[in-house]
Amino acid sequence: MGHDDEERRPVPAELRGYLGEVVRRVRAVCGARLVSVVAVGSVALGDYRHGRSDVDVVVVVEPGLPAAALRRLxxxxxxxxxxxxxxxxxxxxxxxEFAGRPVGGPGFLLNLDTGPLLAERADLDGAGAAAFWFVIDRSIAHRAGITLWGAPARQVIAEPASADLFAALRAAVREHADGPGHRAEDRVLNGCRAVVFCRSGGWSAKRAAARETAAAEPRFRALLEAAVRGYERPRAAAGAALPDAEVRAFLAWAAERVAEAGE
Structure with a gap:
């Protein structure tokens, strides 16, 4: 059930059974109110790394799904x-209704993090949430999401308005420039992805974005290559030992590129 791009990006073999069960359970809880289940993130962008990547999923439901159903889900x-x-x-x-509008903000009914390497959370209220993550995910869903069940992603998830999307990119780079709570390689690679989006108008996988940026900006090449090597290790391994001053200099440069593109 999706557009042609989805057919060219199969779900990784390691995730097929799991995502099939996720869809089954979402359908069982949401019933007739379920509209679509969409894979985003590294799965949608073709760079899922087993042992390193998360599985990112967006579920769209008809308005009115009770909070009790969300807690059950x-x-x-x-x-x-x-x-x-x-x-x-x-x-x-x-x-x-929210997903189909080109708006910013988190706008979620449920934000669930779970898994062996994630801190558990199940939020039903977006107050205080970092909106940029959700805006970026909706853009990726609209442009590249893999529909696992239901209506095609492009039909039910709108592209956020340009002003909201560039605001989200600026916030993402600021978040990673501050550093606490983020591995050094993730800080760098998210900066690369933001820069490449501003240059190309499209979403790239993190490693591809780093290689493209390194080719265009030789002064950062050693840092970006080291970040890619760190990203290619399992998440349970120690983070890459990247010089913090170089990471911050790169992210300051990335912030300037994003600001210029959004003017």
């Missing part, structure tokens, strides 16, 4: 009751 999907084979599952539920 979180329980049905929680690891280890449903063992997650990836580093973790990050699943967001939006209602169709």
């Amino acid at each position: 979180a329980g049905e999907l929680a690891h280890p009751g449903l063992p997650c084979p990836a580093a973790g599952l990050e699943l967001v539920v939006h209602d169709a």
Whole structure:
């Protein structure tokens, strides 16, 4: 059920059974109110790395799904009751009215993080949430999402307005420039992805974005190549030892590129 691009990006073999069960449980809980289940993130962008990547999923439902159903859904999907084979599952539920509008903000009914390497959370209230993650995921869903069940992603998830999307990119780079809570390689690679989006107008996988940026900006090449090597290690391994001053200099440069593109 999807557009032609989806057919060219198969779900990784390591995730097929798991995602099939996720869809089955989402359908069982949401029933007739379920509109679509969409894979985003590294799965949609063709760079899922087993042992390193999360599984990112967006669920769209008709308005009015009760909070009790959302809490039940979180329980049905929680690891280890449903063992997650990836580093973790990050699943967001939006209602169709919100998802279909080109708006910013988190706008979720449920924000679920679960899995062997994620801190557990199941939020039903977006107050205080970092909106940029959700805006970026909706853009990726609209442009490249793999529909696992239901209506095609492009039909039910709108591209956020340009001003909201560039605001999200600026916030993402600021978040990674600050550093706490993020591995050094993730800080760098997310900066690369933002820069490449501003240059090309499209989403790239993190490693591809780093290689493209390194080719265009030789002064950062050693840092970006080291970040890619760190990203290619399992998440359970120690993070890459990248010089913090170089990481911050690169992200300051990336912030300037994003600001210029959004003017």
